[in-house]
Amino acid sequence: MKNKEVLFGLYDDEEVLLTAVKNARTAHLDIMDVYSPFPVHGLDPILGLSESRIHQAGFVFGLIGTLTAFLFMTWVFTRDWPIIFGGKPYWSVPAFIPIIFELTVLFASIGMVVTYYAVNGQGPGVSNPVLDDRITDDKFCVAFDVTDTAVDRVDVYQQFFRETGASEVKTKTI
Amino acid sequence: MSAVVSPIREPLITGHKDYHQITEDICAPSERTPSVAWVVAFLVAVSLLSFGIFCILWTIWFGIGTWNLNRTIGWGWDITNFVWWIGIGHAGTLISAILLLFRQKWRTGVNRAAEAMTIFAVLCAALFPGIHVGRIWVVFYFFPYPNTRGPLWVNFNSPLLWDLFAISTYFTVSLLFWYTGLVPDFATLRDRASGMRKKFYNYLSFGWTGAAKHWQRFESLSLVLAGLATPLVLSVHTIVSFDFATSVIPGWHTTIFPPYFVAGAIFSGFAMVLTLMVITRKILKLEDYITIEHIDSMNKVILLTGTIVGVAYLTELFIAWYSGYIYEQFAFLNRVQGIYWWAYIGMMSCNVLSPQIFWSSKMRRNITVTFLMSIFVNIGMWFERFVIIPTTLARDYLPSSWSYYSPTWVEIGIFLGTLGIFFTLYLIFTRVAPVVAIAEVKAILKSAGDQYTGEAMKKSHAAHDSHLEHGH
Numbered sequence: 241m242k243n244k245e246v247l248f249g250l251y252d253d254e255e256v257l258l259t260a261v262k263n264a265r266t267a268h269l270d271i272m273d274v275y276s277p278f279p280v281h282g283l284d285p286i287l288g289l290s291e292s293r294i295h296q297a298g299f300v301f302g303l304i305g306t307l308t309a310f311l312f313m314t315w316v317f318t319r320d321w322p323i324i325f326g327g328k329p330y331w332s333v334p335a336f337i338p339i340i341f342e343l344t345v346l347f348a349s350i351g352m353v354v355t356y357y358a359v360n361g362q363g364p365g366v367s368n369p370v371l372d373d374r375i376t377d378d379k380f381c382v383a384f385d386v387t388d389t390a391v392d393r394v395d396v397y398q399q400f401f402r403e404t405g406a407s408e409v410k411t412k413t414i
Numbered sequence: 415m416s417a418v419v420s421p422i423r424e425p426l427i428t429g430h431k432d433y434h435q436i437t438e439d440i441c442a443p444s445e446r447t448p449s450v451a452w453v454v455a456f457l458v459a460v461s462l463l464s465f466g467i468f469c470i471l472w473t474i475w476f477g478i479g480t481w482n483l484n485r486t487i488g489w490g491w492d493i494t495n496f497v498w499w500i501g502i503g504h505a506g507t508l509i510s511a512i513l514l515l516f517r518q519k520w521r522t523g524v525n526r527a528a529e530a531m532t533i534f535a536v537l538c539a540a541l542f543p544g545i546h547v548g549r550i551w552v553v554f555y556f557f558p559y560p561n562t563r564g565p566l567w568v569n570f571n572s573p574l575l576w577d578l579f580a581i582s583t584y585f586t587v588s589l590l591f592w593y594t595g596l597v598p599d600f601a602t603l604r605d606r607a608s609g610m611r612k613k614f615y616n617y618l619s620f621g622w623t624g625a626a627k628h629w630q631r632f633e634s635l636s637l638v639l640a641g642l643a644t645p646l647v648l649s650v651h652t653i654v655s656f657d658f659a660t661s662v663i664p665g666w667h668t669t670i671f672p673p674y675f676v677a678g679a680i681f682s683g684f685a686m687v688l689t690l691m692v693i694t695r696k697i698l699k700l701e702d703y704i705t706i707e708h709i710d711s712m713n714k715v716i717l718l719t720g721t722i723v724g725v726a727y728l729t730e731l732f733i734a735w736y737s738g739y740i741y742e743q744f745a746f747l748n749r750v751q752g753i754y755w756w757a758y759i760g761m762m763s764c765n766v767l768s769p770q771i772f773w774s775s776k777m778r779r780n781i782t783v784t785f786l787m788s789i790f791v792n793i794g795m796w797f798e799r800f801v802i803i804p805t806t807l808a809r810d811y812l813p814s815s816w817s818y819y820s821p822t823w824v825e826i827g828i829f830l831g832t833l834g835i836f837f838t839l840y841l842i843f844t845r846v847a848p849v850v851a852i853a854e855v856k857a858i859l860k861s862a863g864d865q866y867t868g869e870a871m872k873k874s875h876a877a878h879d880s881h882l883e884h885g886h
């Protein structure tokens with residue numbers, strides 16, 4: 241895979257970052273990504289990120305859990321090996337509720353967490369390129385992909401960082 | 415400043431921190447060599463753990479006969495300890511999930527350690543059902559797996575099986591929730607480390623970069639997991655209470671058990687969180703992040719849940735009398751005046767009477783009082799489970815089978831061993847992971863830091879007002 245040339249600016253405060261990203265969007269600059277040490281509220285709409293659909297995935301996984309538990313217990317107690325417990329009907333649905341609930345939660349949680357790491361491209365032992373070590377500390381970063389970008393375009397980005405108050409501007413090949 | 419905060423809110427982060435200082439302060443404990451206090455505590459914990467393992471092996475080798483259980487009293491210290499540990503776990507989920515849904519900012523100071531406590535406590539709890547069945551080598555019979563005996567399935571209508579599902583789900587979900595929150599903080603440690611340490615944290619941080627889209631998913635995932643964990647935590651102790659409430663033993667088959675058990679679980683869990691936090695904040699020098707304000711809030715929860723538990727005890731007594739059912743009446747008279755009267759006194763005084771001092775805000779904000787109270791509550795809640803279990807069993811329907819029970823050294827050893835497991839894991843946790851959620855604390859800095867809120871805000875308001883007056 242071809243290496244990417246990244247031009248990025250570091251900001252000291254999330255308020256400055258928000259204004260910078262707003263300006264970049266107005267000027268139609270194509271931001272590659274924004275990195276921050278904690279979730280910056282109000283960034284997503286400015287950056288044009290659509291809402292995460294991870295909760296919809298969670299609903300589907302939960303539903304699979306519900307059905308798995310309910311159908312399995314139904315099959316065991318009505319088809320595979322019906323046993324009378326305490327004179328109750330074979331198919332005693334109210335007694336199934338606790339396990340149905342637990343499996344719903346279990347499936348939804350495991351499913352969502354696995355989905356989350358898969359779509360993020362993360363997992364045990366995965367190394368993703370880190371632009372600057374201080375991004376997980378106290379710096380807020382806006383990055384542009386400048387692979388094969390014309391010099392005058394790069395100047396526009398440099399100009400943007402100067403105008404929006406970036407404390408440092410750097411390039412890195414990742 | 416974007417966040418709107420009431421100026422009467424006490425700051426939750428003191429010491430005029432900036433983002434970098436927060437990173438420094440919270441990472442520091444895992445980056446310096448362990449203190450003498452830590453090493454001594456670790457050695458004590460590991461010794462207890464080793465003795466516990468010895469006692470467990472003793473039990474497995476010689477059988478359950480090494481315990482003092484008998485034909486009348488089938489559940490003793492084992493299930494008492496099981497319920498005690500699982501109850502302790504509940505506070506972590508309450509703090510991390512329910513307080514997240516309620517947008518309580520003070521959770522960020524304590525949620526990480528409280529969740530760790532949950533996971534370790536549930537591990538200790540899960541040990542007891544495993545060994546008390548006697549033949550641990552066939553303990554996989556608990557699970558519904560396709561077997562060659564038919565297949566003969568487990569009884570899905572049994573509360574004991576519900577409990578297995580509840581506890582394994584609870585453990586898994588707590589672990590996932592906790593670790594997902596840890597990943598960004600492991601990335602912070604990774605980016606500060608070098609050499610082997612960097613490799614280690616690189617592995618643990620799963621390749622976290624802090625990209626905007628990842629944070630968005632992170633928040634979405636946390637919110638949904640909190641939404642799932644909230645009913646889950648309520649279900650777990652409800653189902654534990656079903657182990658008793660669905661039986662036909664007087665004193666056990668009461669409809670009040672589920673809410674009473676859940677309140678008791680949160681009560682004992684907060685006590686254990688306070689025990690740990692009071693020591694942790696001191697030794698790891700995290701007083702600026704786990705402030706008196708946090709301790710005050712947790713003591714309020716102790717007061718509330720302790721009082722709920724007290725009302726439940728009195729309700730039980732009243733209903734026993736009001737039911738007109740002599741077996742029920744006898745069961746409760748036996749608790750108060752019977753052979754284990756001292757356990758009942760311990761329970762009542764530690765759980766109901768002593769927390770009442772927290773009506774005074776001076777007491778809630780006193781570290782020594784808080785620490786002593788947290789120990790009292792831990793003891794009191796252990797007695798509560800002891801009162802419910804062996805006391806009730808010791809006096810059943812037939813006076814000819816009445817019996818008495820006291821533990822052997824093996825049973826005591828296993829209990830001490832679980833304390834060893836718990837503290838060993840907790841001590842390792844304080845060395846390896848950030849004890850306070852770094853990213854979450856940074857996110858509330860501008861609405862809860864002491865340079866932005868509280869006194870500072872009042873002053874800036876005052877300055878603003880006087881400025882306006884001058885203008886006119």
